[in-house]
Amino acid sequence: MAENILVIGGGPAGLHAAIELAELGVNVSLVERDTFFGGNPKKFKYKYLFPDLQPAENVIGELIKGAESNNNIKKYLSANIESFKEDGKKFSAVIKSSTGSETKTFDSVIVATGFEHFDPAKDSKYSYQLFDDVIDIKDLERMMGEGNFTRPSNGKPPKNVAIILCVGSRDRHVGNQYCSRVCCTVSVKQAIELKEHFPETEVYIFYMDIRTYGFYEDLYWKAMEEHDVQIVKGRVAEITSGPDNTVICKGEDTLLRGPFEIPFDMVVLASGMEGGPQSPEMADKLGIELDEHGFLKQANVTLSPFKSNKDGIFLAGACTGPKAIADAILEGGAAAMDAYIYAKKNS
Amino acid sequence: MAVEHNKNSERPVAEKGEHIIARHLIDDDAIKEEKNLVIDGVDVSGRWNTFIETRVDSEFDRSFFDEIQKTVVGSRINRCWQCGMCTASCTVTPLYRRFNPRAFIYMMQLGNLKLLKKYTDVAWRCVGCYKCSQRCPKQVNPAEMMEALALLIKKYFPEEIKSNHQLTIDEEVKKIYEGMILGHGRLDLANLHTSAMRKMGKTTELMSDKDERGAIFKMMKDGRALSVLRLGKPHKWHKSKDAIDNYLRHTGTLEQEK
Secondary structure: OOEEEEEOOOHHHHHHHHHHHHHHEEEEEEOOOOOOOHHHHOOOOOOEEOOOOOEHHHHHHHHHHHHHHHOOOOOOOOEEEEEEEEEEEEEEEEEOOOEEEEEEEEEEEEEEEOOEEOOOOHHHHHOOOOOEEEHHHHHHHHHHHHHOOOOOOOOOOOOEEEEEEEEOOOOOOOOEOOOOOOHHHHHHHHHHHHHHHHOOOEEEEEOOOOOOOHHHHHHHHHHHHHHHHHEEOOEEEEEEEEOEEEEEEEEEEEEOOEEEEEOOOEEEEOOOOEEOOOHHHHHHHHHHOOOOOOOOOHHHHHHOOOOOOOOOOOHHHHHHOOOOOOHHHHHHHHHHHHHHHHHHHHO | OOEEEOOOOOOOOOOOOOOOOOOHHHHHHHHEOOOEEEEOEEEEHHHHHHHEEOOOOOOOHHHHHHHHHOOOOOOOOOOOOOOOHHHHHHOOOOOOOOOOOOHHHHHHHHHHHHHHHHHOOOOOOOOOOHHHHHOOOOOOOOOHHHHHHHHHHHHHHHHHHHHOOHHHHHHHHHHHHHHHHHHHHOOHHHHHHHHHHHHOOOHHHHHHHHHHHHHHHHHHHHOOOHHHHOOOOOOOOHHHHHHHHHHHHHHHHHHHHH
């Protein structure tokens, strides 16, 4: 008899886990809260992915196609887990979707509920939502996805753009002490895209550290050496309105030791990643633990990063912490293996 | 080696360090040059005895860091990672570019007293708006760190402060201030203002200005003046008063012991 495995979340990690398990002949139930699969990359219409700037459609589109064409995967859209309880070594869950409620028994569970973009409006110093020309990376990503690179306020090409790193990350003041890992690379990627679209636009990146780790460093070098993107060391502490429909970034150039107040046509806030409301909700429903950062807690960050603190429930993707799409897909596969082994042993 | 200063020599000498190439790159006090000097009977007056102190820092003075960390206001010095958010938020920096909280914290972390000494004129200029502390991503509390800095400058460079900037405590203002706090538990800005005016000898201006008179009349009329007089004291004020009294007496004795 085939094993039954529940996958919660239809983003990159969940989709990849479901496809891998289905390939092994497992009966997979894939539960997604939105009306579509693809998670945040689909929701916010990511256009190109770092590091090789390949179309997001190549990756997310392939995953969605793979899941939709596989008959071993039972797909639930606009769905949620209404109730969940342990049943010996197995789990019993009520899945509520547009087609009604369904009670099923599973041998193991993979949680891949992902992350939420930090909302910069929570940090008032950046004046997000106060000025049209102050946007964040997900806004710019969506604009670029729609082929629109112009200023939101007047639809004209920006003369200069400021990209501010570490918004909502590495900040006790907003409550997120961690580094969101991908914003530096995403910002550098966006700087390149902006420069490719408008070569005349000056792009400045305000940084404290540039954490384009590993091979993502190539992208950062490329931004400076091929596209003349200028980096300025210092975190911006205030955004106010300026003359001629500009916004002023007030900060300190910590290398030259001095304050600056420079008007920009457009400001992009590199907002980080948060565990979102879904993480505590899952922890509560499934009886697993949250970590101190608001993400789901791994049993052992080094030895068993895909296990939760409860046997039979596994974790994959950004629900355990900020990570790149490539890492989320990789974790989907790894958690699928862990979940399969557990199901095989106990069925 | 006998070194004697040749007081009698009237030999004309160059200005200090005048012959040094790229003189403008070197601080005045880094140049050691005696106009008239005799070593072992040899007269080396003028450029022959010129020395330039090393411009390379040869140590980080961590004892200084420990000293700051022990104070209540400076206890979070180890948190600072030099992002510049404090200086960027600062009310004072746009007025005095040399007042830079981030740089001061860094100098304190590394115990660079030599550099701090150059800022005795601006180091105490924090106005306490706390914008920096509110925005600091590491919650260093830079505003209070500036207080630690001021205390430190007072301790290590008392002469600088006295001679260059006349930063002496005004006993009279101190008396008014303490009297207000102990008497009422709060500051009476109007009282401070008038006493300051009186102190500057501007007693006639106090009542002569049309606006000022108008304001006083207006406040009498709408009852605000009366409410100022009736100002209540904070809840259980006598307990706080005793504690402050005790503290002031304690610090008084401490200062006398010194």
